[in-house]
Amino acid sequence: MLEPRVLSAFDRSETPTSLYFQSLDDMFAWMDTRYAENNRTGKAQNAMTLLKQGEKQSFTDFFREYTLLRAHLTWSPDTELFELKNKLNKRFRVKLADGVRIETPEALVKRCERLEIDLEELDHIHLLARIYGTDTKDRGSKRGGSTKPSSSSRLGRSNASSALVSATANTSRPRVLADKYKNLPRLTDTERTKFRKEGRCFRCREVGHLP
Known part of the structure; x- marks a missing residue:
């Protein structure tokens, strides 16, 4: 022809x-x-x-690459579930090894999207802890190397600890969102970075509490 x-x-x-x-x-x-x-x-x-998810790569970025390649391949649901799970980085695989049965690729993707939000919140809490800890140590060094914190330092550390405990408690209990927030589009990496700097919540987009 x-x-x-x-x-x-x-x-x-x-x-x-x-x-x-x-x-x-x-x-x-x-x-x-x-x-x-x-x-x-x-x-x-x-x-x-x-293709493998990088250790510091977000699931969103990894899944975008995966989807572009997957469009050219013919896989059964079982094969796709196996392949996708094994391409995740160690941090996600450890979180998924909690005994909860995942039976479809779609269920795995939804689980990873929720995990991505939870892990970002946890990273943000750890970042706050490092910031407060470094700040207290630096002030002690500037006073001549003394390791004994001043009353203002102790107060600041106490406030930081209270904030961290509160944030941790908020991430450990089930979240109940208003219906108007449940169908908001998933944030891109650029939007997450912007919201984090502005102190806005990833879920409801509001200011005034940890995301």
Whole structure:
């Protein structure tokens, strides 16, 4: 079929009108559709074999790469569930090894999306702890190396501890969100960074409490 159609691009008397190429672009597009699909599938399979979630890579970014490659592959649900789970980084795999049965790829994706939010909240709490701890230590060094904190330092540390305890308690108990917040779109990495700087919650987008 290819040779008559290529000929007809130059000599329309050779083939029926239905086989004419309207232009060279039309011809190349047809050739790409006919012959490139197998090549794309092979490249996608090779790239998928090498794909792993980085230790510090968000699930959102990893899953975007995964989805682009997955579109070219034919997998059963069981195969996809196995492959996706094994491509996650150690932090996610440890959290998923809690005995909760996950039976479909869709359920695994939803679980990972919730885990991503919880892990970001935990990282934020740890960051606050490091900031307060470093600040107290630096003030002690500037007073001549004394390790005994002043009353203001103790007060600041006490307030920080109270805030951390409160934040930890909030992340450990089930969250109940108003209906209007449940269907908000998932945040991108850029939006999460912006919200974190503004002190806004990842779930409800409000200011005044830890995300």
